[in-house]
Amino acid sequence: MRPLDGSPPPRRDPAPTRLSYRLHRLWLTPFFRALLRIGIPVFCLVFAAAWYVGDETRRAALFDTYYELRRSIEQRPEFMVAMMQIDGASPEVVQDIQEILAIDFPVSSFELDLEYMRGMVAGLDAVEKAELRISPGGILQIEVVERQPAVVWRSRDGLAVLDAQGHRVSALQSRAARPDLPLIAGDGAQDRVPEALSLFAAAGPIADRVRGLVRVGERRWDLVLDRNQRILLPETGALRALERVIALDQAEDMLARDIVVVDMRISARPTLRLAPGATLKTGNTRTTQAGAIEG
Amino acid sequence: MTDLYQSQRAMRRMRKQAMDRGVIAILDVGSSKIGCLVLRFDGPDAFRGGDGVGALAGQSSFRVIGAATTRSRGVRFGEIHAMQETERAIRTAVQAAQKMAQTRVDHVIACMAGAQPRSYGLEGAIDLADSTVREEDVARVLSACEVPDFGDGREVLHAHPVNFALDHRSGLNDPRGQIGNRLACDMHVLTVESAVAQNLLYCIKRCDLELAGVASSAYAAGLSSLVEDEQELGAACIDMGGGATGVSIFIKKHMIYADSVRLGGDHITADISKGLQVPMATAERIKTFHGGVVATGMDDREMIEIGGDTGDYEHDRRSVSRAELIGIMRPRVEEILEDVRARLDAAGFEHLPSQQIVLTGGGSQIPGLDGLAARILGQQVRLGRPLRVQGLPQAATGPAFASAVGLCLFAAHPQDEWWDFEIPAERYPARSLKRAVRWFRDNW
Structure with missing residues (x-):
């Protein structure tokens, strides 16, 4: 007694078609489910993103927005630096x-x-x-x-002030500007500043006569005194050799005599060189004018 | 026999694969309904390992996670006669069960009710090479069994070693490791029509399923509805299906005889349909709601509207008393039971120590059937229901599902069959490499 409105008769034995049966089995396959649940959304997202970025103008707009956003954050007053404050520097350094x-x-x-x-x-x-x-x-x-100036260095390029480690502090116009600092000269002298300073310290008893240290052949020091006296120091053990000379001087008043060079290069055989005609002039000591050497 | 051996071993391998995957389907192709259960093997017993049967005879290893039945079509007498229709019905059941289980099944264990099963008792004996029985000796004695001519187009469905005898000691279940000189065995072989079996296999293959085992439904029903002491002492299980009634006899936990009567509940329905001149669907409804086999005075007064939709008032308003209905049903039920009786007599059932008879299957739900069966079959008759397995829906616990539940037990823990033992070397074809390898392995 079904209604006569043309609707199809109810199916007596409904059965899935072969296709729907297979699809249902496929749908129940765990790998397929995982593919559908993860693979397809990921693919869609990647595809959509790639399509959106693929266009030149959209990409430019995207970058513009990004930079604008970044700039607006950077320009916030919290992040602005208004002034500079320099502590512990002299006015010249501040200017530099x-x-x-x-x-x-x-x-x-x-x-x-x-x-x-x-x-x-x-x-x-x-x-x-x-x-x-x-x-x-x-x-x-x-x-x-700041670096503390320790010595004045006279090089081929001119005068410079070095600190105790031999680093350059500044240039110097004239030796007279820093008469308080000892003078060193010669190529390679700037590398051996600590040694030079210890030599100056050792030469304390004759400090008023010391003109400076000269680096000879980039290997050893000459201590130059006034009256063009030179003390030639060896490569190694220079400090000890200088102390021997000072001791001799204090004992024998050696440097006050008419001696041009005290050669300590071979420690076993210290040598003195007399000034020409020194014997004639004994007792007639000549004073040389002490003065700054023009740089 | 080598062909059969290979195909049965292939099915055992399939079953092993399904066990590894953890999901297997049970398909009961009957004449009135097609049932499909999906089992998941994840119980505490599944990973126990080791030998022997686990807790609850191995049932605790699995769980039913999907169950579906559909009206059967294209099946008559438990045999397929319209393959397309049957295939559709199988698809329906499998799909519904898969949907309930929310998983895909690829392996299926099927059973069939018809196909004219025939039982053979085989015996064989060998002299042992050394006095201890080893596994190879069991295989050798099984293949030494004298195989009768089964006839054309018949195939072996079950081959159970039932009994072993060592010298004068008989009744051994497991002779391995025992000492003796002569090993003999009794084997029960069940053959079926191979064409019918092929049809079922073809239908299952068409549904993209792999077959992991085939069993006779009488055997499966016996496994599930006989309790342990009945199986041990001797009992017959009568599985009253729609198109065929299966008979299986168990003793010492082994099936020793199986047969099927090509009569069933569908014939009762057809009788009602003819007798009352109603369509089959109405007849089926009347049978299930009002059927019976023992008439009382009360039944004369109970009138049943049988209806109709011809438009003729007289015809559509007919009614019939329940006594008349019983009068139609009873002769047919008696006929079925008489046939069963004949089969039991032929099998020598009266010689068993215990002659318990268990009625199961959908047809056993007719009220009063146990009284009628007691008159025909013997005094010890009871109605059996399949044992309860975990996860089975309430709707599938009735006697109609005896063979489906039996198949579950068969899937979980199959009894040893002939092909579970290695084929002995001398059965391989001569000059085969395998034979040489086997010979080396056996002798060194």
């Missing part, structure tokens, strides 16, 4: 630092490469150590430890 950094404030702290800037500041001759940091309130804080 300002020149080489050449920052026009205000600037975003993202644009400051502190490590690079520290390298630049530390690269200055007069600077031994530099620390840079951005302190709250937008201040670029630079703490500088």
Whole structure:
């Protein structure tokens, strides 16, 4: 007694078709399920992203948006640096630092490469150590430890001031500008500054007569006194040799005599060279004018 | 016999594969319904390893995770007679069971009710080479059994070694390791029509399923509905299906005889349909709701509307008393039981120590059947239901599912069959390399 509206009669023995049976079995296969659940969404996402980025203008717009966003964050007042403060430096060094950094404030702290800037500041001759940091309130804080000048070095290029380790501190216009510092000269002298300083210290008793140290042949020192006297020191054991000379001087008043060279290069055989006609002039000591040598 | 040996071993390998994968399907192709169960082998027993049968006879190793039945079509007398229809029905059942289990099954164990099973008792004996029985000796004595001519187009379905005898000691279950001179064995072989079996295999193959085993449904029903002491002492299981009634006799936990009567519940329905002049569907409904085999005075007064949709008022308003219905059903049920009786007599059932008879199958639900069966078959008759397995839906626990549940047990723990033993070297064809290898292995 089914209705006569043309609807199909109910199926008596419904059975899946071969195709639907196979599809159902395929659907129940775990690998296939995993492929559908993970593989297809991933593929769709990757495909959509690739299609979107594939277009030149869209890609440019994407990058523009990114940079704009980045800039707007960088330009926030919290990240701006307004001024620079330099501690522990003399006015000339401060000026040098300002020149080489050449920052026009205000600037975003993202644009400051502190490590690079520290390298630049530390690269200055007069600077031994530099620390840079951005302190709250937008201040670029630079703490500088300057090199302490120890000797004046006369080289082929002119005069320079070196610190106790032999690093160049600054150039010097004339020797007279720093008469308090001892003088060294000669090629390679700048590499042996600590030794030179110890030699100067040893020469304390005759300090008023010392003109300077000359590096000879980049291997040994000559101590130059006034009256063109020279003490030739050996390559090794220079300090000991100098002490022997000082001891001789104190005992025998040797350097006050008319001697041009005290040759200590061979420690077993110290040699003296007398000035020409020295015997004639004994007792008639001649004073030489002490004075600065023009640089 | 080598062909059979290879194909049966291939099925055993399939079963092993399915066990490794953990999922196997049970397919009961009957004349009235096609049932499919999906088993998952993940119980505590599944990973136990070792020898012997585990807890609950191996049933705790599996769980039923999908069950479906569909009305059978294209099957008559437990045999396929319209393959396309049967294939569709199998597809329906398998798909529904898969859907319930939410998993895909590739391996299936099937059973069939018809195909004219025939039982043979075989015996063989060998002299042992050395006095201890080894596994090869068991294989040799099994292949020494004298195989009768089964006839054309018949195939072996089961070959169970039932009994071993060593010298004068008989009744051994497992002779391995025992000492004696002469080993004899009794083997029960069940053959079926090979064409019918091929049809079933073809249908299953068409559904993209791999066959992992075939069993006789009478055997499977006996496995599930006979309790342990009945199997031990001797009992017959009558599986009253739709198109065929299976008979199997068990003793000492082995099936020693199986047969099938080509009559079943469908014939009762057909009788009702003819007798009351109603369609088969109505007849089936009347049979299941009002059927019976013992009429009482009350039944004369109980009128059943049998209906109809011809448009003729007189015809559509017919009613019939329940006594009349019983009058139609009873002769047919008696006929079935008489046939079963004849089969039991032919098998020598009366010589068994215990003659318990268990009625199961969908047809055994007719009210009053046990009383009628007691008159025909003997006093010890009971109605059997399959034992309960884990996860089986309530709807599938009735006697109609006896063979399906029996197949579950068969899948979980099959009894040793002839092909579970290595084929002895002398059965290989001469000059084969395998034979040489075997000979070396046996002798060194």
